[in-house]
Amino acid sequence: MVEVLEHYNIGQSNFKIVLAVPKLVKKAKPGQFVVLRVSENGERIPMSIADMDREAGTLTVIYQVIGKTTALLATVKPGEYIMDCVGPLGNPSHVDKKGKYMVIGGGIGIAPIHPVAQKARENGNEVYGIIGARTKELIFFEDEMRKACNRLYICTDDGSYGEKGFVSNVLQRLIDEGDKPDFILAIGPVPMMKAVCETTRPYSIPTWVSVNPIMIDGTGMCGACRVSVGGVTKFGCVDGPDFDGHLLDFDLLTSRLRMYIPQEREAMKKFQEEVHTPYVGPKS
Ligand SMILES: Cc1cc2nc3c(=O)[nH]c(=O)nc-3n(C[C@H](O)[C@H](O)[C@H](O)COP(=O)(O)OP(=O)(O)OC[C@H]3O[C@@H](n4cnc5c(N)ncnc54)[C@H](O)[C@@H]3O)c2cc1C
Numbered sequence: 001m002v003e004v005l006e007h008y009n010i011g012q013s014n015f016k017i018v019l020a021v022p023k024l025v026k027k028a029k030p031g032q033f034v035v036l037r038v039s040e041n042g043e044r045i046p047m048s049i050a051d052m053d054r055e056a057g058t059l060t061v062i063y064q065v066i067g068k069t070t071a072l073l074a075t076v077k078p079g080e081y082i083m084d085c086v087g088p089l090g091n092p093s094h095v096d097k098k099g100k101y102m103v104i105g106g107g108i109g110i111a112p113i114h115p116v117a118q119k120a121r122e123n124g125n126e127v128y129g130i131i132g133a134r135t136k137e138l139i140f141f142e143d144e145m146r147k148a149c150n151r152l153y154i155c156t157d158d159g160s161y162g163e164k165g166f167v168s169n170v171l172q173r174l175i176d177e178g179d180k181p182d183f184i185l186a187i188g189p190v191p192m193m194k195a196v197c198e199t200t201r202p203y204s205i206p207t208w209v210s211v212n213p214i215m216i217d218g219t220g221m222c223g224a225c226r227v228s229v230g231g232v233t234k235f236g237c238v239d240g241p242d243f244d245g246h247l248l249d250f251d252l253l254t255s256r257l258r259m260y261i262p263q264e265r266e267a268m269k270k271f272q273e274e275v276h277t278p279y280v281g282p283k284s
């Protein structure tokens with residue numbers, strides 16, 4: 001059982017949860033993920049590491065309520081326990097010295113780029129970040145990202161905060177101004193990661209993305225998370241989650257993510273019919 005130390009809403013359906021997992025955070029590295037189970041018979045949901053404090057033994061996850069299990073997670077109060085938190089899983093991100101190291105986070109993808117930016121800067125890179133979301137309310141970690149990056153650019157689709165437009169528009173502007181990164185790690189919704197890769201392809205800027213295929217065990221046993229990279233089948237959980245975005249088959253990733261939509265809708269409908277008290281606690 002894992003104790004929930006903090007848990008609160010950070011805008012619309014996004015939540016921040018802090019878990020007491022001292023052994024796990026001792027080993028965890030930026031770019032890795034964990035698999036959570038809320039209850040004994042519950043689904044296993046992969047979540048990226050958004051922050052960790054090795055001294056306090058805590059791990060932070062930022063998640064969006066999107067279906068049954070994330071809705072169930074949102075009912076857990078600080079001081080209560082979830083079933084388990086397995087990890088760290090997957091490979092750490094490439095944070096060695098590249099020079100101008102750009103991190104791009106879209107929506108909930110802002111969370112996993114945060115520890116990567118911290119580590120890349122610690123390793124001597126000039127780190128610049130672009131974070132974007134649909135609207136102002138969905139931008140989070142602004143202060144944390146300002147600390148982690150040498151420079152930070154913010155944009156929203158509706159122009160309610162920062163520049164108006166997509167993260168790929170900001171990236172194109174910087175390239176046009178001669179500010180070309182040596183390496184990019186982009187994390188966010190699949191169309192966003194694809195747009196970033198198409199922006200950088202003509203300039204041959206190495207661009208890696210973190211994939212989010214459906215995962216079950218997270219340890220290479222089930223094959224659910226398979227993706228195609230340069231025509232070769234890879235497993236998101238053990239070969240990734242980061243891959244060269246110029247080689248990734250984004251269309252296959254999208255279609256595989258949609259495979260269980262009818263079942264997911266049915267599970268959410270049943271969950272909503274039951275009596276649950278969503279925990280939308282204040283920031284404590
Ligand atoms: C490596 C990795 C890291 C992730 N990190 C985060 C994170 O930091 N924050 C966050 O909000 N989300 C993250 N996700 C996505 C998250 O796991 C799903 O949103 C969650 O599993 C949805 O479960 P559900 O029951 O609430 O929704 P469901 O109704 O079951 O599914 C809704 C949608 O979520 C996706 N999904 C469903 N089950 C899984 C699964 N087992 N694995 C992956 N995707 C699934 C599918 O696209 C599906 O259509 C990550 C996924 C991966 C693979």
Ligand code: FES
Binds near residue numbers: 215217218237238
């Ligand atoms: S989640 Fe089962 S092989 Fe990757």
